[in-house]
Amino acid sequence: MTRAARPRPLPSRAARVKRWRQYLADERAEAAVYRELAGRKKGEEREILLELADAEGRHEAHWIDLLGDEVGPPLRGDLRTRLLAFLARHFGSLFVLALAQRAEARSPYDDESDASDAMAADERIHGEVLRGLAARGRTRLAGSFRAAVFGANDGLVSNLALVLGIGATGVSAATVLFTGLAGLLAGALSMGAGEYVSVRSQRELLEASQPDPASQAALAHLDVDANELALVYRARGMSESEATLHAAEVLATLRLEGDDPAAVGIDEHEAIGSAWNAAISSFLFFASGALIPVLPYLFGARHLLAVVIAAAAVGLALLGTGAIVGVLSGASPLKRALRQLIIGFGAAGVTYVLGLLFGAALG
Template sequence: MGASVPERPVSAAPSAADIRRWRRYLADEQLEAAVYRDLAQRRSGEEREILLALADAEARHEAHWRALLGDGAGATMRGALRTRVLGFLARRFGSVFVLALAQRAEGRSPYDSDSDATAAMAADERIHEEVVRGLATRGRMRLSGTFRAAVFGANDGLVSNLALVIGISASGAPTHVVLLTGVAGLLAGALSMGAGEYVSVRSQRELLESSTPDPEARTAVADLDVDANELALVYRARGMSESEADEHAREVLRTHDLALTADPAVHAQSDEHEAVGTGLSAALSSFCFFASGAVIPVLPYLFGIEGLPALLIAAALVGLALLGTGAVVGILSGASPLKRGLRQLAIGYGAAAVTYLLGLLFGTTGA
């Protein structure tokens, strides 16, 4: 149905612009199908089946444009740059970042406003976006704890140490003092971030663990009184309605299997544990990434550069790093990488500007 050719008046032959547009669509559909097949090769089970089904859907769209083009299909064109980049990343990495990029690509489909595409094709693209969003969400859940610590650690290191170095430098302090201050800020901040992240994640996991059903509770089922027991209250406390809880409790008493692992509440808590990550991995990521961010503003001073040139170089290096981390967050969240990068840049430079002005003030007043 999605590949049906729209009716065109006999006298209305396709223009050269139509042919070029259709050929570009054809190339994009071929590339997108290849991306999904490449991703499927790195997956197994249900995810593999879903990705292969998406590739088959793109093949239906490809058939639509081939039918419109007929003999005018010619040699395969190169697809859009973003689709080619997506294919390159899929072949090399096959990660959640590629799925996030694919989600954005599906969301930018031009078929809604193109009369040569069928309504079914436009609807397909909208559904494809949701399918890829679901797959990308699985990956985001798997890495969100460590990734969060890494990204925010790097950004904190970049912003805080740039602000510290610029503030001290603006006060008129000698270069060696600025360098020592930057190194001290790096170590202090990295240790503080690592310790704080470890305590935060461990505390969150401990709270989740205290809410997880006790597997040993299944041993009590065989001794429960069939006519008078509180087993149904367990399921009501987990969110079931009274009738559902009573029915489930009767089934458990009949089979003598508490089946805790089949409980939706247990699955939800398991997913939360996975999303939180481990305390040690989060702490190490936070420490390393804060340090990697905090060292960048110090680099000009490490190489002996002084004064205003050192400040400008430090600011430029940090600006590039902030754009990069913001873009990564944007890609992973399915948002615009450019907007996220510019937002990070504005926040970082805003903080640095405040400390620079304070440094000038304290240096002028001798405070």
């Protein structure tokens, strides 16, 4: 016969007070993060961050009320929040916003009986607010960031694969070194040129699809009963009924400012970025990534030792780039880092095995 489950004992008053004091310290630390970020922003973004700091102040007041005379001396916030405050104070970047977004998503108030439902809801909404603020930065960064990440990753993987594949055939270390340097230069030039052409072509295609500003001057003279403006909206993806209604509203009000027939919420040109920025980012990051597998040979390492050092260095770099992508995209840094590592080592490993096979066949 099994024993009946015993009810869990309630925590002592001392344990609850200790927990409340830590919550109080964390709320103060989070408010400091938002104020630090606000100090580096302007306009609407600054106002939003200050509002978030005020909300954390309301949560702070909740714990002060519960503690009463037991508030005690101020405690330090948890290490993660203090690190965020340091980064916000010195950088105030998208990276900090993305980390803060993940921190809000891990709120302890969902399972905290002493926190109100409103406090738990606030933390969830704060995460969405930060997601929106981070999305603005991600949009501004998207073009150059994509080129930088792809360039660094391609440089790491392709040149590691090249160095390992050539080295496995049994050629001299000098041959491996010069092959790696040639791969670095050729790959960096190719990536830079490819990014320039790709981004430039995307921008030209978008420009060809944008509405002609001069056509808006004709709106006031359109026949209300035979309204061809509706055709513009239908061509842009609206249903017939939606296009007719929207066109009628435009003609009725003639409020043309901000009435864009494209109805696009995000500036696609900004999301794609500058062709030159993408090309330069891709060239520099490919070169920096491709240099890492070559470094052991530059410093005199040979054979298996050089292979081990190159693989270890590239592995660390792949983990780093993957983690950065994870943080900035609001995803798990560990999962993105491991994904980057597995894909990179998989490609390099296949090339190394092929090099061994070719070397054996030639030998």
